[in-house]
Amino acid sequence: EPEVTQTPSHQVTQMGQEVILRCVPISNHLYFYWYRQILGQKVEFLVSFYNNEISEKSEIFDDQFSVERPDGSNFTLKIRSTKLEDSAMYFCASNRDWNTEAFFGQGTRLTVV
Amino acid sequence: DQQVKQNSPSLSVQEGRISILNCDYTNSMFDYFLWYKKYPAEGPTFLISISSIKDKNEDGRFTVFLNKSAKHLSLHIVPSQPGDSAVYFCAASIFSSNTGKLIFGQGTTLQVKP
Numbered sequence: 001e002p003e004v005t006q007t008p009s010h011q012v013t014q015m016g017q018e019v020i021l022r023c024v025p026i027s028n029h030l031y032f033y034w035y036r037q038i039l040g041q042k043v044e045f046l047v048s049f050y051n052n053e054i055s056e057k058s059e060i061f062d063d064q065f066s067v068e069r070p071d072g073s074n075f076t077l078k079i080r081s082t083k084l085e086d087s088a089m090y091f092c093a094s095n096r097d098w099n100t101e102a103f104f105g106q107g108t109r110l111t112v113v
Numbered sequence: 114d115q116q117v118k119q120n121s122p123s124l125s126v127q128e129g130r131i132s133i134l135n136c137d138y139t140n141s142m143f144d145y146f147l148w149y150k151k152y153p154a155e156g157p158t159f160l161i162s163i164s165s166i167k168d169k170n171e172d173g174r175f176t177v178f179l180n181k182s183a184k185h186l187s188l189h190i191v192p193s194q195p196g197d198s199a200v201y202f203c204a205a206s207i208f209s210s211n212t213g214k215l216i217f218g219q220g221t222t223l224q225v226k227p
Contacts, residue, residue, distance in 0.1 A: 004156070031213050043157065043202060043217040056212040091156050098213035101147060104156035 023092030136203030
């Protein structure tokens with residue numbers, strides 16, 4: 001069964017460093033998302049991406065964040081200068097159409113020290 | 114701004130009995146609702162969805178009920194099995210936004226005891 005894959009599963013980084021989280025969405029999907037879940041809190045929407053551009057972003061998704069689809073298969077989330085409060089599980093998701101169920105990857109645990 | 118709320122952090126039921134998980138929402142623009150299940154160290158897995166034009170959707174042991182006037186939905190699992198033990202998230206979206214953005218509740222941890 002097709003699945004969304006994320007790498008790495010766990011990333012530890014020093015505060016102020018740049019990180020790139022990688023995702024391979026399901027191959028025939030057109031809509032891509034990043035969500036995050038801070039420990040003990042709810043899953044929060046960060047950004048949606050379609051047709052090579054951001055279609056919606058949350059207040060969390062400030063200038064420190066960017067997304068890119070560098071080739072036909074990868075979808076990346078870059079955090080330019082990480083803060084302690086960026087520590088969270090980051091989930092990538094994709095769906096075939098915006099009005100169908102989204103499929104989530106297993107997540108990348110980002111720890112900023 | 115908690116637009117989607119799951120007021121019960123946890124629920125414990127006996128194997129074979131019914132599990133009922135509840136979710137309330139405040140934004141009347143929401144018109145598509147989903148339930149996801151999440152095991153530790155995994156991403157959310159889609160279970161079942163319902164659009165606002167329906168009041169019930171059933172898939173095997175899982176049934177979702179939507180009460181638009183009360184802005185309330187519930188997930189029924191019958192019969193409950195130990196493998197159903199997980200965190201269940203309610204999520205909502207606005208069809209007309211065309212973005213597929215999901216707003217999640219806080220989750221309810223279901224424990225099904227053998």
